[in-house]
Amino acid sequence: MSTTVIGGAPPKPRPPPTPISHLPTDSARLYTHIHPLLLLSLYTYQFPSIVADPVAGLAATLVPLAALQIAYVAVCLPPTGNGTGSGAGNGPASGGAGGEKRKIGEKKKANGSAGKSDGIGGRIIPAVLSVLLSLLVAAPLLTAALVLFGAPITTHHAHTLLCGAHIAFLAAIPLVYVHGVDGAAWRDAVALLLPVDEVYGGLLGAVCGAWLGAVPIPLDWDREWQKWPVTIVTGAYIGYVFGRLLGGTMLKGKKVMF
Amino acid sequence: MAARTLLLTLANLLIPVAILVFATGFFPYKPFMPGLAEYDNLGWEDGMGWSNKSVADAPFDRLVFMVVDALRSDFVYSEGSGMTFVQSLIREGYALPFTAHATSPTITMPRVKAITTGSIPSFLDVILNFAESDTTSTLATQDTWLAQLKAKENGKLVMYGDDTWLKLFPDFFERADGTSSFFVSDFTEVDNNVTRHVPDELLNNDWNAMIMHYLGLDHIGHKAGPKSPNMLPKQKEMDDIVRDIYSAIENEDHLQNTLFVLCGDHGMNEGGNHGGSAPGETSPALVFMSPKLTKVTHAMEKKSPVVPKAGTEFEYYRMVEQSDVAPTLAGLMGVPVPKNNLGVFIEEFLGFWDDGRDRIQLLLRNARQVKSIVEATYPSLDFGDVVTQDHKKECDSPSTGQQLACKWQGVVDVMSTRTKIEISSRVGQLYKFMKAAQETMSSTASNYDVPRLVLGASLAVISVFLTLFTLPAFTPMSPQGLFYTLILVLYSILMFASSYVEEEHNFWYWATSAWLFYLFISASRKEWTANFILHPAIMVLVLHRIIRRWNQTGQKFAGADDIVHSPLFHGSYSIVLWTMIGSAYVDVTNRLSRHVARSIAAFEGLSGVALGAPDDEFDPNRLMAFIAVLPLGVTAFLFKLAFTALDAPELTGGINQDLLNWVASLGLVGIARMVFGGIALSAFWISVAEWKRAQGRRKNVDGNGDLAVALFDLLTLFLLTQTKAQNIPLYLLFRLQFFFLSTLNLDPTSLTTTTLLLTQTSFFALGNSNAISSIDLSTSYNGISGYNVTLVGILLFASNWAGPLYFTAAGTLLLGSHGGANSTRRHIDTSELDDRDWVREERAHLERLARQENIVAERKKDSGRAWSDHVSLMTLWTGVSVASVMVACAVLRQHLFIWTVFSPKFLFAMAWGIGFHFVGTIALGGLLWKVGRW
Numbered sequence A: 001m002s003t004t005v006i007g008g009a010p011p012k013p014r015p016p017p018t019p020i021s022h023l024p025t026d027s028a029r030l031y032t033h034i035h036p037l038l039l040l041s042l043y044t045y046q047f048p049s050i051v052a053d054p055v056a057g058l059a060a061t062l063v064p065l066a067a068l069q070i071a072y073v074a075v076c077l078p079p080t081g082n083g084t085g086s087g088a089g090n091g092p093a094s095g096g097a098g099g100e101k102r103k104i105g106e107k108k109k110a111n112g113s114a115g116k117s118d119g120i121g122g123r124i125i126p127a128v129l130s131v132l133l134s135l136l137v138a139a140p141l142l143t144a145a146l147v148l149f150g151a152p153i154t155t156h157h158a159h160t161l162l163c164g165a166h167i168a169f170l171a172a173i174p175l176v177y178v179h180g181v182d183g184a185a186w187r188d189a190v191a192l193l194l195p196v197d198e199v200y201g202g203l204l205g206a207v208c209g210a211w212l213g214a215v216p217i218p219l220d221w222d223r224e225w226q227k228w229p230v231t232i233v234t235g236a237y238i239g240y241v242f243g244r245l246l247g248g249t250m251l252k253g254k255k256v257m258f
Numbered sequence B: 001m002a003a004r005t006l007l008l009t010l011a012n013l014l015i016p017v018a019i020l021v022f023a024t025g026f027f028p029y030k031p032f033m034p035g036l037a038e039y040d041n042l043g044w045e046d047g048m049g050w051s052n053k054s055v056a057d058a059p060f061d062r063l064v065f066m067v068v069d070a071l072r073s074d075f076v077y078s079e080g081s082g083m084t085f086v087q088s089l090i091r092e093g094y095a096l097p098f099t100a101h102a103t104s105p106t107i108t109m110p111r112v113k114a115i116t117t118g119s120i121p122s123f124l125d126v127i128l129n130f131a132e133s134d135t136t137s138t139l140a141t142q143d144t145w146l147a148q149l150k151a152k153e154n155g156k157l158v159m160y161g162d163d164t165w166l167k168l169f170p171d172f173f174e175r176a177d178g179t180s181s182f183f184v185s186d187f188t189e190v191d192n193n194v195t196r197h198v199p200d201e202l203l204n205n206d207w208n209a210m211i212m213h214y215l216g217l218d219h220i221g222h223k224a225g226p227k228s229p230n231m232l233p234k235q236k237e238m239d240d241i242v243r244d245i246y247s248a249i250e251n252e253d254h255l256q257n258t259l260f261v262l263c264g265d266h267g268m269n270e271g272g273n274h275g276g277s278a279p280g281e282t283s284p285a286l287v288f289m290s291p292k293l294t295k296v297t298h299a300m301e302k303k304s305p306v307v308p309k310a311g312t313e314f315e316y317y318r319m320v321e322q323s324d325v326a327p328t329l330a331g332l333m334g335v336p337v338p339k340n341n342l343g344v345f346i347e348e349f350l351g352f353w354d355d356g357r358d359r360i361q362l363l364l365r366n367a368r369q370v371k372s373i374v375e376a377t378y379p380s381l382d383f384g385d386v387v388t389q390d391h392k393k394e395c396d397s398p399s400t401g402q403q404l405a406c407k408w409q410g411v412v413d414v415m416s417t418r419t420k421i422e423i424s425s426r427v428g429q430l431y432k433f434m435k436a437a438q439e440t441m442s443s444t445a446s447n448y449d450v451p452r453l454v455l456g457a458s459l460a461v462i463s464v465f466l467t468l469f470t471l472p473a474f475t476p477m478s479p480q481g482l483f484y485t486l487i488l489v490l491y492s493i494l495m496f497a498s499s500y501v502e503e504e505h506n507f508w509y510w511a512t513s514a515w516l517f518y519l520f521i522s523a524s525r526k527e528w529t530a531n532f533i534l535h536p537a538i539m540v541l542v543l544h545r546i547i548r549r550w551n552q553t554g555q556k557f558a559g560a561d562d563i564v565h566s567p568l569f570h571g572s573y574s575i576v577l578w579t580m581i582g583s584a585y586v587d588v589t590n591r592l593s594r595h596v597a598r599s600i601a602a603f604e605g606l607s608g609v610a611l612g613a614p615d616d617e618f619d620p621n622r623l624m625a626f627i628a629v630l631p632l633g634v635t636a637f638l639f640k641l642a643f644t645a646l647d648a649p650e651l652t653g654g655i656n657q658d659l660l661n662w663v664a665s666l667g668l669v670g671i672a673r674m675v676f677g678g679i680a681l682s683a684f685w686i687s688v689a690e691w692k693r694a695q696g697r698r699k700n701v702d703g704n705g706d707l708a709v710a711l712f713d714l715l716t717l718f719l720l721t722q723t724k725a726q727n728i729p730l731y732l733l734f735r736l737q738f739f740f741l742s743t744l745n746l747d748p749t750s751l752t753t754t755t756l757l758l759t760q761t762s763f764f765a766l767g768n769s770n771a772i773s774s775i776d777l778s779t780s781y782n783g784i785s786g787y788n789v790t791l792v793g794i795l796l797f798a799s800n801w802a803g804p805l806y807f808t809a810a811g812t813l814l815l816g817s818h819g820g821a822n823s824t825r826r827h828i829d830t831s832e833l834d835d836r837d838w839v840r841e842e843r844a845h846l847e848r849l850a851r852q853e854n855i856v857a858e859r860k861k862d863s864g865r866a867w868s869d870h871v872s873l874m875t876l877w878t879g880v881s882v883a884s885v886m887v888a889c890a891v892l893r894q895h896l897f898i899w900t901v902f903s904p905k906f907l908f909a910m911a912w913g914i915g916f917h918f919v920g921t922i923a924l925g926g927l928l929w930k931v932g933r934w
């Protein structure tokens, strides 16, 4: 079902990406449902302080958010290269650059060790690495995207950066955790070619939520929470939870078609 | 096919009909009473002991009426005001101060109408204000205090200042000198033109009313806001003029019974603009001055400067209605109250008459005159002079008309009472009636013609349904079709939210960003660009991000930082701005020279001489053409420089002063005409040449649309001429957007969506909004020396809709694939090239080149379909937007913001629906599409 081979071009060696499922453990099954509730509770609890002082509030919320996401990915998701998703994520094209080939080798190794020590301890390290990658790569990229979509450029730098970091932590940590630095997977993620699952659904939901979060800003309601970037972050949280829910259930395995 | 064309034509014709029907119901023509008022019978002769014709003696026989445009109340009354002489008069009781509430629209012409007729001008006057010389808007045939004063024995009027008065009152004035506000940067000349006449006129005793209208203060506001450093000196200047006139009144015998009125026609908001109904805009000052006023002020508290009423920003002293000026002047000058007046005689002046019966007489005449309008509005209700039995029932009725009838019955009741009752209770009852009538009649609720509103909106909805049948097939539902639908649905919802009408630009910026990002995703699905940051769609998005910050617009964040107001363009840095402007002109000139070179080649070809290859760099024709086009480009640039030096001198800071002096001496009207003439001549020349080339080609072989591109470049030059200097660099960015879009290979529906989004985006990015105060008049008189409604209207439209016109033309070119160097590559399925194998890619590229001609030929076949699809989608958009604005206006007609937000939006929807859709999308687009085949 790969849309990249439309039109009779020679078939590609790369296997089509498949949706990610959470680990087949009881704790994973349980926590995957508790996690969104915890996220929303955290955000609701922090909301007044975020409204009062967005920079301090968002910065303070970032650490517990990271902790929750680490817990989620470590408990529920197969780390990058793990075979739970039947070859999910390890699909850089063999026709691709040599660098990508090397990465496969690495992942194969990680795969083996993770497969043996199926414990949480072995998954904490990749989870923490995902947080670091999200913070260092995804957050700046998302901040740039926010500016491109109209975030203030001369003022509110800390606000926008923290907003980008929140979206990155919500959307990118799980994706980095399951797909690693697989360039092809990320390309497919941007081009909406990945099959929808709870991880990718969360990303799509968070991004769309953040976009829709801009709608209430121009209204003349004169509410404190209309200020930048409260509505965007709120939209991202709500969108993430919805996207995860839909992606993990109804829309699982579907692809964005156009 | 024929049925489709018929449906589409019908749908298009329905749009203007719907708009006009709705407009006549929404801005109904108010019944107005022709002829001059006369003193009519008072009634109750026996009870009051007066004769039916008796008239109370007037305290004044001469009037000096001084209007200072945009004189907001605090400019006169506040602590920081420069008008200290007026304040001293207030303290001594020689002046009676008010704040005169001006209703929206707060622009000069409707305000002058309100002041002189006492009526509440309809919103239609806004349109007429721009169509200035329209004779239907003159007050020559209407009853005003000017007409009344002129009709008096030896009545002669003189007028100096804003020529709005001369247009409203043609042939009214004995002597007049009108000034027009061409350049808002002119703070002094416009006022000196008025002031120089004052000393002489004060010595003349042949006039009984002198009207002055100063524009300088308004100009300062428009240019730099109410806190401009020029504001206080201007207030002092006005104060000195008041002092001169007042001392003449004190000292000259023939002026001793002169009433001196100083007022603003409207105020200004914090940005220095006006048109809407912010408190600052609706609160002008109103001061009556005369040594004789001590008679009415002796018992009053006289304090100045003062602070505004608690909880308000600009309400100083008592708030009266601006329309109250008319009956008050009539009473004080001893003339009948103008027939269409809805104003109420200002109570403070009753003290001029010692006899209570004179006061009642004055008010009764005012009340009878107001009553006659009320009667005409509610013909079924009883407004007779006899107490009726069932008037108690009317007083309990919630209907406003019956409430008024009840209050009139109250007047009849107190007037008919024979027993000696307090004068004050009669006065009180008369005021009760008049105030209620004023409030009812000026609220517009009673004036809507609801059936017409419904009919107009229904016609628009029918047009939408007709268009639906003409749409290109959307099966399977494509994402671009979905996006288009989403825009239409969201827009219809937003039109019901007043804040989103004010902040409409945010919607378009938001939707455009998402759309451009979608274009990036969509392209990435087919072929991943390694350096995705430089992907054309991302570049268009980056440009869009810059463009949307160029001008801050809307209400909520008005005055926020934007690029136009950044120090980058001001003072000595203006060289940066002018470098960008220069590049824009060089770009256009260079592109034009290419077309002219081709035209030279075309004529050479005909005469049998060698055919030069037009795009060859060493082409001698190119050089010749450049030399031929250069004068046009240089003239256009010099015009911009000369215009800006006068209109916005702060933007020419870094430019050599001698150069500025030289261009200033050239005469703007002449250069503008040269530019327009040059554009027309070039258009003609290139058209003839391209026509010849087309004739020379074999049948069945289509041209490559060079003429369409040439006309587009000439249009660009015209639009540059109609754009303010600080916005011209935007065209460089538009040009880049156009280029990147042309490399994107978009399908027709995507192109129409892109065109729609960019026309809207560019409209707001050029600084427009849905507020009347944002309409830019400055470039509407380019090349026009007299008043010509049609020409001014065309230029006004072209300058305010310049961005949309640019992108509608650009969109048509993209649709016909005439734009950009890569045009022939369009519509090739790049998904075939996804394997990133350079050998394959190279082979495919060669294949592509080979297939090019076939593809072009194939595309030409169904390209007619592409155009009608475009028109039908744009018609759908216009129908939906116009229908939703109409439904919103009809449903929300009792809304608090109906006159401040929704009515202006309807006026803009009219301009989009009639002006832009027919002139831009259909006429201009159709022309470019047609000649695109040449």
Ligand SMILES: [Zn+2]
Binding pocket: B070, B218, B219, B222, B274
């Ligand atoms: Zn003005």
